[in-house]
Amino acid sequence: MLEVNGRRYALPSRPTVIVCVDGCEPDYIAQAVAGGHAPWFKRTLAAGTALIADCVIPSFTNPNNLSIVTGAPPSVHGICGNYLFDVESGTELMMNDPQWLRAPTILAALSAAGKACAVVTAKDKLRRLLGHGMRGICFSSEKANAATVEEHGIDRVLELVGQPLPDVYSAALSEFVFAAGVALMRTRCPDLMYLSTTDYIQHKHAPGTPGANAFYTMMDGYLGALDEMGCVIVVTADHGMNAKTRLDGSPDVIYLQDRLDGWLGAGRARTILPITDPYVVHHGALGSFATVYLGDEDVSRTMACIASLPGIERVLTRDEAASAYELPPDRIGDVVVVSERSTVIGTSAAKHDLSALEVPLRSHGGVSEQRVPLIVNRPIAGLDETQRWRNFDAFDLALNRAQ
Amino acid sequence: MLEVNGRRYALPSRPTVIVCVDGCEPDYIAQAVAGGHAPWFKRTLAAGTALIADCVIPSFTNPNNLSIVTGAPPSVHGICGNYLFDVESGTELMMNDPQWLRAPTILAALSAAGKACAVVTAKDKLRRLLGHGMRGICFSSEKANAATVEEHGIDRVLELVGQPLPDVYSAALSEFVFAAGVALMRTRCPDLMYLSTTDYIQHKHAPGTPGANAFYTMMDGYLGALDEMGCVIVVTADHGMNAKTRLDGSPDVIYLQDRLDGWLGAGRARTILPITDPYVVHHGALGSFATVYLGDEDVSRTMACIASLPGIERVLTRDEAASAYELPPDRIGDVVVVSERSTVIGTSAAKHDLSALEVPLRSHGGVSEQRVPLIVNRPIAGLDETQRWRNFDAFDLALNRAQ
Numbered sequence: 001m002l003e004v005n006g007r008r009y010a011l012p013s014r015p016t017v018i019v020c021v022d023g024c025e026p027d028y029i030a031q032a033v034a035g036g037h038a039p040w041f042k043r044t045l046a047a048g049t050a051l052i053a054d055c056v057i058p059s060f061t062n063p064n065n066l067s068i069v070t071g072a073p074p075s076v077h078g079i080c081g082n083y084l085f086d087v088e089s090g091t092e093l094m095m096n097d098p099q100w101l102r103a104p105t106i107l108a109a110l111s112a113a114g115k116a117c118a119v120v121t122a123k124d125k126l127r128r129l130l131g132h133g134m135r136g137i138c139f140s141s142e143k144a145n146a147a148t149v150e151e152h153g154i155d156r157v158l159e160l161v162g163q164p165l166p167d168v169y170s171a172a173l174s175e176f177v178f179a180a181g182v183a184l185m186r187t188r189c190p191d192l193m194y195l196s197t198t199d200y201i202q203h204k205h206a207p208g209t210p211g212a213n214a215f216y217t218m219m220d221g222y223l224g225a226l227d228e229m230g231c232v233i234v235v236t237a238d239h240g241m242n243a244k245t246r247l248d249g250s251p252d253v254i255y256l257q258d259r260l261d262g263w264l265g266a267g268r269a270r271t272i273l274p275i276t277d278p279y280v281v282h283h284g285a286l287g288s289f290a291t292v293y294l295g296d297e298d299v300s301r302t303m304a305c306i307a308s309l310p311g312i313e314r315v316l317t318r319d320e321a322a323s324a325y326e327l328p329p330d331r332i333g334d335v336v337v338v339s340e341r342s343t344v345i346g347t348s349a350a351k352h353d354l355s356a357l358e359v360p361l362r363s364h365g366g367v368s369e370q371r372v373p374l375i376v377n378r379p380i381a382g383l384d385e386t387q388r389w390r391n392f393d394a395f396d397l398a399l400n401r402a403q
Numbered sequence: 404m405l406e407v408n409g410r411r412y413a414l415p416s417r418p419t420v421i422v423c424v425d426g427c428e429p430d431y432i433a434q435a436v437a438g439g440h441a442p443w444f445k446r447t448l449a450a451g452t453a454l455i456a457d458c459v460i461p462s463f464t465n466p467n468n469l470s471i472v473t474g475a476p477p478s479v480h481g482i483c484g485n486y487l488f489d490v491e492s493g494t495e496l497m498m499n500d501p502q503w504l505r506a507p508t509i510l511a512a513l514s515a516a517g518k519a520c521a522v523v524t525a526k527d528k529l530r531r532l533l534g535h536g537m538r539g540i541c542f543s544s545e546k547a548n549a550a551t552v553e554e555h556g557i558d559r560v561l562e563l564v565g566q567p568l569p570d571v572y573s574a575a576l577s578e579f580v581f582a583a584g585v586a587l588m589r590t591r592c593p594d595l596m597y598l599s600t601t602d603y604i605q606h607k608h609a610p611g612t613p614g615a616n617a618f619y620t621m622m623d624g625y626l627g628a629l630d631e632m633g634c635v636i637v638v639t640a641d642h643g644m645n646a647k648t649r650l651d652g653s654p655d656v657i658y659l660q661d662r663l664d665g666w667l668g669a670g671r672a673r674t675i676l677p678i679t680d681p682y683v684v685h686h687g688a689l690g691s692f693a694t695v696y697l698g699d700e701d702v703s704r705t706m707a708c709i710a711s712l713p714g715i716e717r718v719l720t721r722d723e724a725a726s727a728y729e730l731p732p733d734r735i736g737d738v739v740v741v742s743e744r745s746t747v748i749g750t751s752a753a754k755h756d757l758s759a760l761e762v763p764l765r766s767h768g769g770v771s772e773q774r775v776p777l778i779v780n781r782p783i784a785g786l787d788e789t790q791r792w793r794n795f796d797a798f799d800l801a802l803n804r805a806q
Contacts, residue, residue, distance in 0.1 A: 026745070027646045034652030034763040045651040206611050207646070243430045243610070247776055248448040249437030310789050342429070342774065360437045371745065373650055386713050
């Protein structure tokens, strides 16, 4: 047994694959299964274990991937967004460097225990965080052509996978993750493999639409191949996804920095959108979660102003948010703001380039995107389906209950 | 000016059409507009008035249609579902007879003031409630062939409309409503027309899917025709719609009567589903709202048991529910139960015939289906978009602000 972040894990006795499907609102699977587009999922839901779990808030990619691989909430691992305001240096910066990680990963512990591990992510932004402290294979689809044995534990990846380097904004970026997973399992047989996709499709295509169903058919085929090789497979997600549009199909945005500037004076408060990253084409940096640094301004009066805006779901103080969502209090603002199912939060209108949004916005970040699937391709006896399952129970189910 | 249920309405100075699109989650319109399937909506949203409003809870058809035509919540008009437990007689019965209506309609007041009124509904269940006390034309698509001058104010409807009698479970049932509306406006030019469709399509097809877009294209054409005739048009809805399925596409049902029987003993409590009506093929009588009559059982202990079930959103006492949702306290149970976005409430598993559900269940009834469009084909100056708009503000906007 290993102990990581206060939880105990058995070593895998057979090849085990944990899959994080980015933006996998449960209805994507329900619609694909009901429409006959996902035969592996249909068989697995009937014969295996099918739970609905809660992801961590903010319902963004990096906090949730790190929760899954540490088995712990952001209050433990420290990654509460892509982007933060560093109070010490007084600057806004990306949180994708392992210096921000406060907890070891289960992957690192498994590799230290002599188990062969492999990680494939879609975008490179996650690679260094997921692979921190881990010996083994760790690369991204995005930069698969640049993988070296020294840094990534593998080279000649395009040759191994037999697919060209995919565009960073494409369904192929995620397909490459699965194709690489199957090729790695065939040729290297890792004990533990972690696969993490991108939500390019989910940001554009609603559950049950042809574009979404085609993506789940693709995934279904690769998961079926891994299953045939005898793998224990757990499928979960980092967050769900909802339409965030006005009636005319334009994004339903609350420009919070503009509102704060109006109430308090320009620049008195600072709005941070933890969704912010270099890849903004499919969501325009618009999600349903923001934190606000207020300096000397009155916290409760400002909170009341924010709460009065239509489309706002919750406004919490730093301490309330740290407690409610298990967040590191030193990395969030004085106030945390969550918007509703159909609304996103922006900073200033002038700072968001929405010209690349080709279809009505779908996005995430809020409590309305907290439900995610948690599927195991094995039946598990005596499971309490009424407990609150989390996506970061994935390794516990895979290693302790499904071997 | 008329006064009805404490609100004042100007008489219409031009032909006015109020449309209640059954199950019109706002995203149906956003997706149809964004996909280029609804040119009239696109023009109207840009040039007219586009609001999001809250419907009344329970988010069912009859309570909301009656709220729209009375301009008041169910606490005033008394219609809080299709189905109720009549404490006096100790029987469960349908609430579609005007004897249950406690308030006059704006339609009745307009007709008494000498204005020509016409009502077309899809299903006959609503006809007598909507037409109560009103002189003029009032018929349903479902029984259009049986309309008589004596009872419905019109006969030979199929001939007028030029379409065959539609099946009660079809998109054509709603198309007949619009086709009849256009034919009536061309031939009879009513001062006020109320059109109310059925949600057969919305129960089966998600926003943005081909089946949904085709329905909104159909509607768009008829609304465009009414607009060209110079009508003031207000489009709203009775409720939204959400997928209510497990991962495998089967309905995600909490069988509340079975749970209550388990906790309290068989038949000690009585679960009433106000969605119940004779037309159950497309939802199996499964919605996200129930009331419970507890007899001598302990209310707070039972409420705590119900609240502990996964998928339950709110559990309120009769008084709390009457206050929160503006319901008539004498027509709801000791406890009101609302389930979450992805969950529906049943009575006993044995009492629901789900064999007719051909596609994954979509349904309504809860707070998660409360948002609806409120669109006027005229710009309205000085409108407060941050106030809480209700679908039952439709007549106020049409008659007082848009003439």
